[in-house]
Amino acid sequence: MGVKAWLSKAFAAYIHKKHQQWMQHPVEAQKAVFDHILAKAQSTDFGRDHKFASIKSHADFVKAVPVKDYEGLKSYFNRVKEGEKDVLWPGKPLYLAKTSGTTSGTKYIPITRDSISNHINGARDSLLAYIHETGKAQFLNGKLMFLSGSPVLEEVGGIKTGRLSGISNHHVPGYLRTNQMPSYDTNCIEDWETKLDKIIDETIDQPMSLISGIPPWVQMYFDKLMKRTGKQIKDIFPDFSLFVYGGVNFEPYRPKLMESIGKQIDSIELFPASEGFFAFQNEQNDKGLLLLLNSGIFYEFIPTEEYFNENPTRLTIGEVELGVNYALVVSSNAGLWGYSIGDTVKFTSLKPYKVIVSGRIKHFISAFGEHVIGEEVEKAMQRTISKHQEVELFEFTVAPYVSQNEGESYHEWLVEFARQPHDLKGFEQELNKQMQQLNTYYDDLITGNILADLKVTSLPAGTFRDYMRSQGKLGGQNKVPRLSNDRTLADGLLAVQK
Template identity: 65%
Template sequence: MGIRSVLSKPLARWVAQRQQDWMYGPGAAQQRWFTRLVETARNTEFGRDHHFRDVHTVADFRQAVPVRDYEDLKPYIQKVVDGQENILWPGKPVYFAKTSGTTSGTKYIPLTKESIPNHINSARDALLNYVHETGNSRFLDGKLIFLSGSPELTQKNGIHVGRLSGIVNHHVPAYLRTNQLPSYETNTIDDWETKLETIIDETIHQPMSLISGIPPWVQMYFDRIQARTGKKIKDVFPDFSVFVYGGVNFEPYRAKLFESIGKRIDSIETYPASEGFIAYQDTQTEEGLLMLLDSGIFFEFIPTEEYFSENPRRLTIEEVELGKNYAVVINNNAGLWGYSIGDTVKFVSRDPYRLLVTGRIKHFISAFGEHVIGEEVEKALQYAMQQQPETEVVEFTVAPMVAPAEGLPYHEWLVEFATPPHDPARFAHDLDNRLIELNVYYDDLITGAILQPLRLTSLPRGAFQQYMKSQGKLGGQNKVPRLANDRKIADGLLAVMNNG
């Protein structure tokens, strides 16, 4: 065993022991952070505007600070972008994580010297939890590949700006840098397809042991390697033993990914966002991701059915219930206050608190009041794939067809198959029946002949890649929304298919 794998075990044991304090004292950990955050920000412009000096309890805070999304908080963020100090948090941020907003254009999410450990230490601890539980640390002696955005940074008024994954790249511990791939130069290549080919050039003859990235982009990497070599990934990288992923539900990709690898390997799911590292998989044996309750964030949760109401309830971690969907609201040591990150989660355990990411609060189909959400379409797809297990899916999205040329409206499922089902009509029938079981409103609309059963549109290979390329969003951390209440994505995909 190498020095990295040997030294990782006592560190992993320390991390796991330290976790016990807040895992089983979640309320106390959250209260500590609430008090620390409010006290630290009292003399900022935001703190003065919202009377933080008079905020002593969570109830006080909720009266003083409304829930906001990026657009609502933008007047404060813009002052920070302009170089002003002490606006949302004392001093200035160290970085802005640049993301693409659907309504706000480019978003600049502040990262401060106090908030950076949340991102860096959480990624580290996800791996160390795995080492502690399984005893497998040998992967740390091999080559580690992180399929991520460019680490190149620009500046705005003295503050570094870049993609979150690129910023994090600058904070990879020195002891891992010597076995990290791809190289800095390759990571800075703008064109994703050129970058991917160069990554393959750099990695194909290396002893890769850990691969990390968003599943569809890792799958693309695997496909290109197989096209070059004609081999399964296990034969190209015999030491490959750990797959780290996040950003999308893994289940639709699982069968195809493991088929490409040629063997089962361990996987670690993470839940990082530009606004904060929310949770990670701390065990290979239990469902859900451990929520990080002692890492610079005070969390609130809004029941999804109340989110768009005038006065939705804002719950603390100790008030959430199992099996219910909540929108996540964060208050953190980067100066985000009452900030709705747009994600929805569902808790599957309270001892400790573990969650599943179920979708986006604004990604739904409700053209007729059905309010179908991401979790439901993913469960329906998973069910249909179980009925025809030969099926392998590359990517998919769902959109309403409100005014078809003839007949009743319907939901259109646009699916790119790696291996299509033997019986596409039955596959569509299974999708529809499972969705009827999962969503009572959809059931009512089908039963009441307001909607006709969904229609399945099979897209040619490469359709999603071509669409993302046409939008300037190929590769990196970009993801296709699972569903939308309009046809912008669906029509874009069909245009790509028709023009191809």
């Protein structure tokens, strides 16, 4: 065992013990975060505007600070971006994380000196938790691949600005820097396909042991490697033993990815965002993600059926229940206040508090009142593939098709198969059956002949890649929405084929 692997086990035990301390007192941990961030932000413009000095309880906070998304707080964010101090958090942010928003255009999320450790330690602790649980640390002696955005930073309002993954690249610990792939120069290449070819040049003969990235882009990397070598990933990288991912549900991609690898390997799911590093998988046999309750973020949870109400219920960690779909709202030492990040979660455990990401609050289909969510379409696809085991998936999305003729409207599933079903009609029927079982409103609309059975449109290989390229979102941390309530994405996908 190498020195890094040996030392990491002692460090992993130390961090595990520290996590256990707040995990045993989760409500108290969240109250400590709440009190600290409110006290520190009292003299900011936002703190004065919302009378932070008078807030003594969560009930006071709910009255003083309404839930808003980026658009609702844009006037404050714009002032931060223009270089003003003490707007949302004392001083100026250390960075601005630049991210593409579906409704607000480009978003600039502050990362402060206080909040940067949340991002860095969250990613670090996920690996240490894995080491502590499994005893496996040898991967630290191999090469570690992080498929991410460019680390090149620009300046906006005197603040270093770039993609979160690029910002994080500047904070990789020195003891891992010599293991890190690809090279800095290659990581700076903006064009994804050019960058991917260069990454393959640099990694093809290296002892890769850990690979991290969003599953569809990792799959693209694997496909190119296999095409160039004629080998499976296990034969190209015999030491590859750990896959780290986040951003999308891995399950629809798992069969194809594992077939490409050629063996089963361990994986760790993360829940990172520009707004904060929220959770990570800390046990291999539990898909729930440990919610980080002492990391500078105060969480609130809104039952999704109340989200669009004028005054929705805002629950704290001690009030949540298992299995309920909640919209996630955060306030933090990054200067976010009552901020709706757009993700929905469900708790799978309350001792400790663990979640799964169930979808996006604005990504749903309810053209006819069915309110189908991301979790349901992913689960339906996963169950259907389990009954059509020849199928391998690259990507899919779902959109409504609204007809002027009664009973002729339907949900269109636009699917790019890596391997087609033997019986596409049977696959389509099974998918519709699963959706009826998962969503009672959808079932009522089908049985009432208001909706026709769903239709699967099989897209040619490369369609999603070509569409993402046309939108300037190919590769990196960009994700395809799993479903939409209009046909913008669906029509865009169909258009790139013409």
